[in-house]
Amino acid sequence: xxxxxxxxxxxxxxxxxxxxxxxxxxxxxxxxxxxxxxxxxxxxxxxxxxxxxxxxxxxxxxxxxxxxxxxxxxxxxxxxxxxxxxxxxxxxxxxxxxxxxxxxxxxxxxxxxxxxxxxxxxxxxxxxxxxxxxxxxxxxxxxxxxxxxxxxxxxxxxxxxxxxxxxxxxxxxxxxxxxxxxxxxxxxxxxxxxxxxxxxxxxxxxxxxxxxxxxxxxxxxxxxxxxxxxxxxxxxxxxxxxxxxxxxxxxxxxxxxxxxxxxxxxxxxxxxxxxxxxxxxxxxxxxxxxxxxxxxxxxxxxxxxxxxxxxxxxxxxxxxxxxxxxxxxxxxxxxxxxxxxxxxxxxxxxxxxxxxxxxxxxxxxxxxxxxxxxxxxxxxxxxxxxxxxxxxxxxxxxxxxxxxxxxxxxxxxxxxxxxxxxxxxxxxxxxxxxxxxxxxxxxxxxxxxxxxxxxxxxxxxxxxxxxxxxxxxxxxxxxxxxxxxxxxxxxxxxxxxxxxxxxxxxxxxxxxxxxxxxxxxxxxxxxxxxxxxxxxxxxxxxxxxxxxxxxxxxxxxxx
Amino acid sequence: xxxxxxxxxxxxxxxxxxxxxxxxxxxxxxxxxxxxxxxxxxxxxxxxxxxxxxxxxxxxxxxxxxxxxxxxxxxxxxxxxxxxxxxxxxxxxxxxxxxxxxxxxxxxxxxxxxxxxxxxxxxxxxxxxxxxxxxxxxxxxxxxxxxxxxxxxxxxxxxxxxxxxxxxxxxxxx
Numbered sequence: 001x002x003x004x005x006x007x008x009x010x011x012x013x014x015x016x017x018x019x020x021x022x023x024x025x026x027x028x029x030x031x032x033x034x035x036x037x038x039x040x041x042x043x044x045x046x047x048x049x050x051x052x053x054x055x056x057x058x059x060x061x062x063x064x065x066x067x068x069x070x071x072x073x074x075x076x077x078x079x080x081x082x083x084x085x086x087x088x089x090x091x092x093x094x095x096x097x098x099x100x101x102x103x104x105x106x107x108x109x110x111x112x113x114x115x116x117x118x119x120x121x122x123x124x125x126x127x128x129x130x131x132x133x134x135x136x137x138x139x140x141x142x143x144x145x146x147x148x149x150x151x152x153x154x155x156x157x158x159x160x161x162x163x164x165x166x167x168x169x170x171x172x173x174x175x176x177x178x179x180x181x182x183x184x185x186x187x188x189x190x191x192x193x194x195x196x197x198x199x200x201x202x203x204x205x206x207x208x209x210x211x212x213x214x215x216x217x218x219x220x221x222x223x224x225x226x227x228x229x230x231x232x233x234x235x236x237x238x239x240x241x242x243x244x245x246x247x248x249x250x251x252x253x254x255x256x257x258x259x260x261x262x263x264x265x266x267x268x269x270x271x272x273x274x275x276x277x278x279x280x281x282x283x284x285x286x287x288x289x290x291x292x293x294x295x296x297x298x299x300x301x302x303x304x305x306x307x308x309x310x311x312x313x314x315x316x317x318x319x320x321x322x323x324x325x326x327x328x329x330x331x332x333x334x335x336x337x338x339x340x341x342x343x344x345x346x347x348x349x350x351x352x353x354x355x356x357x358x359x360x361x362x363x364x365x366x367x368x369x370x371x372x373x374x375x376x377x378x379x380x381x382x383x384x385x386x387x388x389x390x391x392x393x394x395x396x397x398x399x400x401x402x403x404x405x406x407x408x409x410x411x412x413x414x415x416x417x418x419x420x421x422x423x424x425x426x427x428x429x430x431x432x433x434x435x436x437x438x439x440x441x442x443x444x445x446x447x448x449x450x451x452x453x454x455x456x457x458x459x460x461x462x463x464x465x466x467x468x469x470x471x472x473x474x475x476x477x478x479x480x481x482x483x484x485x486x487x488x489x490x491x492x493x494x495x496x497x498x499x500x501x502x503x504x505x506x507x508x509x510x511x512x513x514x515x516x517x518x519x520x521x522x523x524x525x526x527x528x529x530x531x532x533x534x535x536x537x538x539x540x541x542x543x544x545x546x547x548x549x550x551x552x553x554x555x556x557x558x559x
Numbered sequence: 560x561x562x563x564x565x566x567x568x569x570x571x572x573x574x575x576x577x578x579x580x581x582x583x584x585x586x587x588x589x590x591x592x593x594x595x596x597x598x599x600x601x602x603x604x605x606x607x608x609x610x611x612x613x614x615x616x617x618x619x620x621x622x623x624x625x626x627x628x629x630x631x632x633x634x635x636x637x638x639x640x641x642x643x644x645x646x647x648x649x650x651x652x653x654x655x656x657x658x659x660x661x662x663x664x665x666x667x668x669x670x671x672x673x674x675x676x677x678x679x680x681x682x683x684x685x686x687x688x689x690x691x692x693x694x695x696x697x698x699x700x701x702x703x704x705x706x707x708x709x710x711x712x713x714x715x716x717x718x719x720x721x722x723x724x725x726x727x728x729x730x731x732x733x
Binding site for chain 1: 576
């Protein structure tokens with residue numbers, strides 16, 4: 001580049017913020033300098049091209065449709081119910097005055113160490129702790145009052161309330177509490193189901209009498225076009241921001257309600273025939289011909305919020321997705337318990353089942369609130385198995401594992417993230433990238449280059465007897481951490497006649513498979529099994545479906 | 560546009576639906592490029608427009624609608640990653656090491672390479688870059704949305720834009 005005139009404008013060209021004078025001067029120069037003209041055009045066209053690339057996204061048609069529908073509906077109806085089914089109507093407001101003798105809270109919060117941690121509100125007002133530290137008395141008073149006012153139920157339901165208290169204001173002995181309430185009805189019908197709910201900003205006035213406060217009245221914004229003006233009237237400026245932020249954003253409150261509902265039904269649901277849960281489970285397994293050999297364990301576990309695979313993470317979501325197929329086939333769908341704490345009963349069985357040398361079977365029964373919420377069979381450390389009525393994954397879904405993952409939206413090979421990129425690589429490039437990521441100590445990326453069924457297998461490696469699966473990340477990455485350096489010196493395809501072993505548990509219909517001999521130079525922190533220097537490997541590569549990327553099926557020291 | 564915004568801010572639902580059509584591609588693209596999931600981007604975009612509609616009373620004629628809607632979208636995204644406890648490099652102040660040349664080399668075409676670079680940017684660089692490239696927001700507006708200074712927003716954008724140019728120097732356009 002010989003002409004340096006353009007250098008002074010480069011930042012502005014790239015940033016796209018040249019003013020008129022700059023542009024004029026540059027244009028004048030470019031009229032006589034082909035080099036600078038070409039370079040400036042390249043930058044400007046480049047920005048335009050990048051914009052096209054970034055906007056080259058297919059917008060789901062449902063976006064404007066659902067937004068428009070919702071807006072038109074809201075224009076006529078209630079603005080308050082956001083993402084919650086609008087089963088409970090505000091029309092059900094009951095003018096029930098809550099008994100002041102039952103619900104009260106005192107101002108001795110300081111004794112609980114709470115006052116000092118409270119929000120410091122401007123102006124007069126009691127120090128109110130933030131929502132996470134709110135005393136149970138205050139919370140219960142408000143919840144009960146709201147429940148009385150707005151909670152109506154169907155025949156089997158119970159109403160649960162969760163709050164986000166924005167703050168309080170005290171004047172002439174009356175305290176106003178500004179909050180957002182999520183009111184939901186849950187019922188137990190072979191599991192927890194949500195019947196509907198409301199999501200409402202409100203101001204509750206409490207009457208002070210001595211050291212006690214009693215709910216006196218509640219105000220909520222009116223619907224439709226009155227809503228904005230009412231919010232403005234009811235809420236001070238700082239709380240209006242919080243009201244806005246809460247609209248359509250009550251996920252955390254939903255989780256709280258769900259947990260409350262679980263606790264409620266747990267203590268109010270009697271196991272069948274009044275028997276203990278162990279007896280209930282034993283009777284349940286007996287229906288399918290299974291009986292405990294006496295080795296039983298329980299594990300408290302959280303069912304993942306989503307079953308969708310997260311590249312690089314331990315595939316707990318896929319574990320539950322897979323086993324839910326088995327569980328659903330006997331009528332127990334665990335989808336409804338996503339994000340919830342449940343108890344897993346792990347029962348080693350007397351009876352044998354399955355193929356291969358190890359025919360030992362475990363029954364896994366998920367207990368939710370004292371009832372059975374899910375169940376399936378596995379083979380302990382030998383891995384996955386079948387439903388309680390002995391149906392395999394493929395028998396139930398009629399699909400291969402790889403295709404099922406795609407059809408269920410549990411993996412997204414088309415997205416432009418990690419797996420999107422993987423999808424464009426040849427098997428050799430995947431192998432190269434695998435070792436490159438190990439060299440960079442990026443073990444999560446390395447793990448995500450394993451085939452999904454291979455990743456799933458890791459859940460059972462070194463699994464303790466009392467666990468559903470091994471959630472110790474050391475089992476996944478521990479071996480790789482011993483590698484201090486690795487460099488690939490050669491990758492060549494190794495022609496091998498592969499005898500496909502039918503795999504009923506994953507019903508794998510491999511779309512394509514290749515074997516490679518990979519020469520590497522490696523050094524280790526500790527020379528345990530392998531030594532520093534040249535290390536050859538045999539790597540099996542698979543495409544688990546036509547849409548899936550090439551991924552690593554197995555790594556061994558021999559073909 | 561001004562007329563549409565005027566009608567919309569006076570509570571005309573149909574006018575607002577027109578605004579949704581004008582912005583849906585850009586807002587969806589912004590959110591999709593930020594979170595990498597079509598499903599999440601759809602939820603967040605829907606929520607963005609609904610929140611905007613619910614808050615129209617806060618929007619006054621004469622205000623610029625564009626930065627306002629992007630601010631809602633961005634706040635939505637931030638809430639989303641907090642609620643889902645998604646790990647985002649929210650405090651990362653540099654990005655040099657995050658762009659892996661291998662990604663570029665392995666990109667079969669320029670489009671893939673650009674997407675690869677953008678996807679690998681730390682969150683704050685990515686947000687700045689997208690807001691500028693998608694809808695030409697001013698650096699002052701971007702700074703206000705992301706709570707960084709105008710000069711910082713410009714610096715971040717420049718670094719990314721130049722990096723894309725450099726990494727793909729061999730191409731015809733960049």
